[in-house]
Amino acid sequence: MLANRVIHKRVGQLYEKETIDTVKIKEYIDALSMQNEVMLTRLDELYRSVKSKSIYLFPITLNEIAETSVERFHNKYPDKIVEVNIETNATVLADKTQLCEAIYNLLINAQEAINDAIDAQGITDNATYGKVSLLTHNERLYTVIEVRDNGIGMNESVMKKMFEPFYSSKNSNYNWGMGLHYVRTIAKGHFGSLRYESKVGVGSRFYILLPKYKE
DSSP: OHHHHHHHHHHHHHHTSSSOOHHHHHHHHHHHHHHHHHHHHHHHHHHHHHHTTSOOOEEEEHHHHHHHHHHHHHHHOTTOOEEEEESSOOEEEEOHHHHHHHHHHHHHHHHHHHHHHHHHHTOSOOSSOOOEEEEEEEOSSEEEEEEEEOSSOOOHHHHHHTTSTTOOSSSSTTOOOOHHHHHHHHHHHTTOEEEEEEETTTEEEEEEEEEOOOO
């Protein structure tokens, strides 16, 4: 809101001049519009974080979970590919909305890590660069949902803080970082856990471990 106040003041100053710079005004209007969208997104993240305290678990297949999560991902990145490998079409006990939202957050983080790698390396032909994968497999006690990428990776400093609410490793006003805090809250709400591994320049892997469901 403070950023919007500054932009609004600058627009007012432009109108006080004899010659109005319409290009600059358009630039400020676009900035205001972007800031408003950011605030709406942040409010939505806060709402989802509070809402996550109420989780209703029902049997649902991993195929359905994967399909819904990837569909949401493509709403933001329609031209990007998610490699999906459902090892077994197991059924898990889950709140579909909450679990899909958690996986969606991990997929978006994975793509943004690839985008950061593209920017850092100055890659111009980025249409096919990078790989985001969504996989599942069974362990003895858990069904594991994994999201992996070969993006920029995280150092120790970032990994120590990444679960703090509103933390972001990006030097930007447009990133808040509720994502991983929210994902971990959802995993715990499903009587599971969130694990991860990451290496700078190699990529990251996040694992949602859910208790096996027995019909």
